[in-house]
Amino acid sequence: MKTSDNETLTRVGPGTPMGATMRRYWHPICTSEQLPHPDCDPLRTKLLGESFVVFRDSQGKVGVLDEYCMHRRVSLALGRVEGGGIRCLYHGWKFSIDGTILETPNHPDERFRKNLRAPSYPVHEAGGLIWTYIGPRDKEPVFQKFPFFDGPDQNRVVLRINTHANYLQLFEGGVDSSHVGILHSNRANPTWMHNTFTSAVEEDYNPGALSVPDNCPSLEVEDTDYGYHYVAKRKAGTPDAVSIRVTPVILPTCRIIPAPAFQFFVFEVPQDDEWTSTYLLCHGPKAIARADVVRIMGLDDERFWNPKTCDFHADWANHLGQDRAAMKHNWTGLSGIEQEDAILAVSMGPIVDRSLEHLVAADVAIVRLRRRLLEAVRMVEAGQEPLGNQIADLGHVKALVDTVIDSADDWRDQVKSNRESVPA
Ligand code: FES
Ligand SMILES: [Fe+2]
Incomplete structure (x- = not known):
């Protein structure tokens, strides 16, 4: 990535190209x-x-x-x-x-x-x-309606986490399916230390629940009116079966991560260039306890997250809180999905230098995120409305939790509503 594109993508203050673009939502x-x-x-x-x-x-x-x-x-x-x-x-x-x-x-x-x-x-x-x-x-654009606005309050948990990292580092982590089965091993495969695979679906609000142990998913991306959606395809045991997992991205800051019974709407909202407020909305068809979401996210450890200020603390003075002695049975020496994601983003430094990366095919959804954000910037510079900000109702946009389909079938048929074009 060119250094100039990195600057465009990450600087959000008044008068910057991305700042002007984000200010249109x-x-x-x-x-x-x-x-x-x-x-x-x-x-x-x-x-x-x-x-x-x-x-x-x-x-x-x-x-x-x-x-x-x-x-x-x-x-x-x-x-x-x-x-x-x-x-x-x-x-x-x-x-x-x-x-x-x-x-x-x-x-x-x-x-x-x-x-x-x-x-x-x-x-x-x-x-x-x-x-x-x-x-x-x-x-001022229309105020967009998200699916989690609906339903009784007890079907929804809302958390805010203020993290010392540029929004794009956190956002890219959210469209990076190939890290789920590795970084989140504790949640994705609780028996990893025995070199066996156990699917972790007993917690139906676990966004790290993978149905199969394939850590080299093949990714396909398709643009949509609101941004894009992508599939991660994993081998599902037989040559004619594939496990698919679909994540939509809604510009400029949101993705929807699937769990077996719930969907996690995650917004990476820049406070400034170096601090991000992550809003994590767990929403589903039945009641969910806040304490359960806090625990699975690893936010129940007071060393890291203060529920009153919503600030996330991680400091190299104590090795970002990592417990290396625990790593024989704990993959990361950390605990919980958001704790792991936030600490890795912090470990990159506040604004990562993307010109030094070596991207691979598994990073294709990250590349598309950057491209779509840059497209939105160009649209604003050309005097147009930026991507997706005219869509009044996003109720048709859904994540798809790991689902086994015939490998000859088209994954897009499983998420048809994601592709509906919405007139501006
Ligand atoms: S500074 Fe005088 S009233 Fe606020
Ligand atoms: Fe993650």
Whole structure:
């Protein structure tokens, strides 16, 4: 990969090509759970290199404002959330969720309040997430509906994990089927240490559950309106049988990973060039316990993940938390799927130099991700809408968990709805 393409793909701040492209989509900015009740503590967070304060007002409505007060730039994250707005601690200016200036105690001029507004951004709350749009006002796209918006809340678990790695490192890990049976051996094949294979399907929310022990899947990719989907084909015992696993990628940050009974919608949302908020949505046709998802992801270990701040900590000072003494019976010396994925992404350094890679055929879905993201950048540069941002409903997009089909059959027939063209 050319160094210039790596720069284009990884830099997301204001004024950068990818920053301009990402700003043409809605993004999650925090979870609903992070703002648990009206007038709760405000949240300070970043999105695409900019700083915001997110708060829930007395009516329960959520506002996203620039973090720094428009008066003299104190952080509003220190402010008081009360009486239908957020009040800056410094001189008491108070703002509603849409940026209306409600009070200016040190400047009692009503016209001044009416003529100005604090920078604010549109908000939707859906699927356990707070979504916002920070791009050009006149280019605001439709708010897209994802399948996990539907169904009762107990059928869904929402986790946020803030990791010190560029979003693309984490995203590429999510479209890399050939690592599942190796990195996640503890979950994909719990008897690996005996050189035998045991399928781990007893946990039907296990996204590492492979049905067969083939760690050299052949991959095929097909472009779609929203990005692409790809299949990993694994040998399934007889020459005329193949196990397929299909992963859709929805630009600019989402992929859907299948588990036996659930689907994991994973968003790799850039906070800035070096930090990523991973939003992990486990969604299915029945109730699921948050503690089970936290455990299978390896986020129950407090050394790594703080459920309150959502920050993921891994430090070379303790070898990124790896337990090398355990590696006789534990493949990674780590524990859990997200813990393993996040630590490997951190181990690459915040922004990896892709000009030094040696890619192979098993990396074809990663190459396509880069290509599709660069296409979206070119579309914005050409004055067009970027790939997929006009699709109002993504309900037809599905991952397919390991399924054995006749090797002469077309995998696309198993995921026909993924290929439906949606009129812009
Ligand atoms: S800095 Fe916020 S009110 Fe003065
Ligand atoms: Fe992984």
